[in-house]
Amino acid sequence: MGCYILYIYKSISQEKTYELACRLGKMLQGGELIALEGELGAGKTLFVKGLAQGLGIEEPVTSPTFTLLQLYEGRVNLAHFDIYRLPVPEAIEELGYEEYFYGSGVTAVEWSDLIKAYLPEQYIQVVIRRDYDQEQGEYRLITFIPHGEQMDILIEELGKNAGAGN
Numbered sequence: 323m324g325c326y327i328l329y330i331y332k333s334i335s336q337e338k339t340y341e342l343a344c345r346l347g348k349m350l351q352g353g354e355l356i357a358l359e360g361e362l363g364a365g366k367t368l369f370v371k372g373l374a375q376g377l378g379i380e381e382p383v384t385s386p387t388f389t390l391l392q393l394y395e396g397r398v399n400l401a402h403f404d405i406y407r408l409p410v411p412e413a414i415e416e417l418g419y420e421e422y423f424y425g426s427g428v429t430a431v432e433w434s435d436l437i438k439a440y441l442p443e444q445y446i447q448v449v450i451r452r453d454y455d456q457e458q459g460e461y462r463l464i465t466f467i468p469h470g471e472q473m474d475i476l477i478e479e480l481g482k483n484a485g486a487g488n
């Protein structure tokens with residue numbers, strides 16, 4: 323094995339998180355899966371909103387409590403899973419997950435840690451953690467962990483672009 327790529331971004335505002343996600347969205351061609359982890363209120367849905375913007379989706383991304391899957395059309399289509407209320411991991415099969423996880427659009431999954439066994443070989447794990455310090459007040463640490471060589475390249479690029487843009 324070679325080296326491991328990891329990109330950690332400190333987001334001091336919701337706008338920064340949105341912009342970062344949008345930048346990632348613009349880099350996606352379709353076929354990628356973004357697996358989002360983080361507690362309630364971490365910023366997963368906000369991240370998906372920015373991602374959608376980057377994918378050229380005009381319809382607003384919402385977060386209705388009981389909708390496990392929402393589909394959006396754009397330059398690249400987006401399947402947005404929020405599986406917080408999935409009763410058991412196996413229930414993902416009833417949502418026809420394969421069509422999206424292995425499809426030509428982009429898939430974003432909030433609470434992806436609940437269905438680890440169903441994730442494809444290549445995906446981007448995004449872990450959002452709330453933190454606090456005296457200087458910034460509340461902020462978010464957003465960690466990108468690529469899985470698979472293609473995703474390594476993407477995250478390396480994202481790190482370069484984001485670094486330059488901030």
Ligand SMILES: Nc1ncnc2c1ncn2[C@@H]1O[C@H](COP(=O)(O)OP(=O)(O)O)[C@@H](O)[C@H]1O
Nearest residue numbers: 333334335336339362363364365366367368462
């Ligand atoms: N730096 C930040 N990044 C993301 N969200 C932030 C940030 N600072 C404050 N917030 C707020 O945190 C909340 C995140 O909500 P949401 O995206 O729905 O979380 P989740 O989907 O993880 O439950 C929003 O109200 C957002 O405005």
Ligand SMILES: [Mg+2]
Nearest residue numbers: 366367385432
């Ligand atoms: Mg959410």
